[in-house]
Amino acid sequence: xxxxxxxxxxxxxxxxxxxxxxxxxxxxxxxxxxxxxxxxxxxxxxxxxxxxxxxxxxxxxxxxxxxxxxxxxxxxxxxxxxxxxxxxxxxxxxxxxxxxxxxxxxxxxxxxxxxxxxxxxxxxxxxxxxxxxxxxxxxxxxxxxxxxxxxxxx
Amino acid sequence: xxxxxxxxxxxxxxxxxxxxxxxxxxxxxxxxxxxxxxxxxxxxxxxxxxxxxxxxxxxxxxxxxxxxxxx
Numbered sequence: 001x002x003x004x005x006x007x008x009x010x011x012x013x014x015x016x017x018x019x020x021x022x023x024x025x026x027x028x029x030x031x032x033x034x035x036x037x038x039x040x041x042x043x044x045x046x047x048x049x050x051x052x053x054x055x056x057x058x059x060x061x062x063x064x065x066x067x068x069x070x071x072x073x074x075x076x077x078x079x080x081x082x083x084x085x086x087x088x089x090x091x092x093x094x095x096x097x098x099x100x101x102x103x104x105x106x107x108x109x110x111x112x113x114x115x116x117x118x119x120x121x122x123x124x125x126x127x128x129x130x131x132x133x134x135x136x137x138x139x140x141x142x143x144x145x146x147x148x149x150x151x152x153x154x
Numbered sequence: 155x156x157x158x159x160x161x162x163x164x165x166x167x168x169x170x171x172x173x174x175x176x177x178x179x180x181x182x183x184x185x186x187x188x189x190x191x192x193x194x195x196x197x198x199x200x201x202x203x204x205x206x207x208x209x210x211x212x213x214x215x216x217x218x219x220x221x222x223x224x225x
Contacts, residue, residue, distance in 0.1 A: 019196055117159070139167070139176060
């Protein structure tokens with residue numbers, strides 16, 4: 001039986017490991033990878049994944065304990081590829097998250113995106129904490145209060 | 155939450171997908187939100203923004219009106 005504060009510490013450690021590993025490898029860690037790295041059981045990691053998903057920190061694949069999103073990072077290819085100043089490239093979930101990768105890492109970044117309608121290449125560039133190049137316009141189809149009704153569509 | 159070449163391409167996408175037009179705004183406004191939203195995500199003591207903090211952030215970016223109301 002773990003206390004609420006022990007769960008909070010576990011969730012913090014799981015969150016930090018997931019992000020660190022996801023950034024290092026470009027894909028999210030499996031539940032087993034996370035358990036091994038943190039020296040806790042698969043069951044404890046699974047419960048932590050569930051809590052982090054309920055808190056909207058992680059998005060898991062439907063019916064599974066596999067990470068699909070750890071915003072701003074995406075486990076699958078999207079329209080938004082972020083190339084960082086240190087040479088790494090990572091997939092982001094949406095235009096908000098693509099800019100979020102640069103913000104989260106406090107790095108210059110170039111976002112290689114494409115028009116949601118015609119697929120033409122569009123570029124956003126972040127330099128020294130400022131958006132220096134900004135092609136196109138942003139469109140949100142879903143009102144803010146309903147974003148989490150279907151976050152994959154949103 | 156997509157990027158489009160222009161508002162005309164937003165309208166074409168909405169027609170194609172039978173979606174109502176939502177909110178159209180600039181990448182600069184998106185940057186104001188994203189920068190604040192994610193800059194502390196890797197901090198050990200990070201916590202989610204409260205609804206009120208998020209609402210105030212949208213307002214700072216000029217994203218106001220019913221579409222942006224979180225509660």
